[in-house]
């Protein structure tokens with residue numbers, strides 16, 4: 809059976825060299841840890857202190873010191889990341905075992921995606937994990953990628969025979 813996080817990591821593993829990576833929703837830090845082991849430097853955003861502390865603990869346990877944790881909305885990404893990046897990941901929705909009312913929103917997700925598009929390195933990739941329980945956010949992302957020009961390749965990975973499975977959209981430049 810496919811696990812979406814594993815598939816996300818497999819997609820990223822195809823990249824041989826990762827200079828700068830961004831975790832747009834660090835949550836409990838699992839994706840941040842994965843990225844930190846592959847990249848020279850990782851920026852990791854979350855709007856909840858609980859998520860930042862949780863990620864910080866996980867990184868310390870694993871003796872990781874190449875991550876800048878940012879307690880702020882990812883729609884401020886271009887204020888923090890000044891260099892071009894190779895990989896960015898979003899795992900949308902709410903903090904696992906946290907407050908389900910605090911979750912990603914269509915407006916900040918799309919606003920931050922617009923910024924990332926201008927910050928991407930050639931061959932850079934954005935990987936977005938989308939949950940079907942928020943169809944508006946998923947639809948807006950699909951619309952956003954449909955309007956990108958042919959300098960980008962956008963791919964969707966969906967489990968077609970299971971209704972409530974999360975799915976992935978990737979945006980690759982060049």
Ligand SMILES: C[S@@+](CC[C@H](N)C(=O)[O-])C[C@H]1O[C@@H](n2cnc3c(N)ncnc32)[C@H](O)[C@@H]1O
Nearest residue numbers: 833835836837838839854855881882899903912
């Ligand atoms: C599904 S969790 C991420 C899981 C994480 N990747 C992991 O490995 O544990 C989604 C996270 O997005 C955060 N979040 C929601 N809106 C956000 C925003 N506008 N900017 C940054 N983080 C946000 C939530 O606080 C939550 O921790």
